[in-house]
Amino acid sequence: CLSNGKCLCHNSWISENCNQSLTIRESGCASRPCLHNSTCETLTDVNPTTAYRCHCRSGYSGRNCEVGKM
Numbered sequence: 001c002l003s004n005g006k007c008l009c010h011n012s013w014i015s016e017n018c019n020q021s022l023t024i025r026e027s028g029c030a031s032r033p034c035l036h037n038s039t040c041e042t043l044t045d046v047n048p049t050t051a052y053r054c055h056c057r058s059g060y061s062g063r064n065c066e067v068g069k070m
Contacts, residue, residue, distance in 0.1 A: 028052030038065040 001007040001017070009018035029040035034054035043051035056065035 033064050035065045036060050036068070 007016065007018045009015075014020050027042040028051045029042050032040065033052060034040040034056075036057055038057050038060065039055040041053045041055060043053055054063065054065045056062070059069045061067045
């Protein structure tokens with residue numbers, strides 16, 4: 001903190017005294033798990049940091065739309 005009592009927080013620290021960590025949460029879609037230009041939906045009612053559902057384009061299926069029709 002500065003001599004005037006104000007603190008300049010670094011990185012992911014917040015609050016008046018920089019003593020609270022700001023947790024940055026990525027969504028389940030952050031890693032872009034859905035293949036072949038499919039759409040990813042984060043499932044916030046389950047666990048928004050890891051849960052997702054892929055909406056596959058026509059001709060593709062599987063959890064990540066990895067299976068194509070032959």
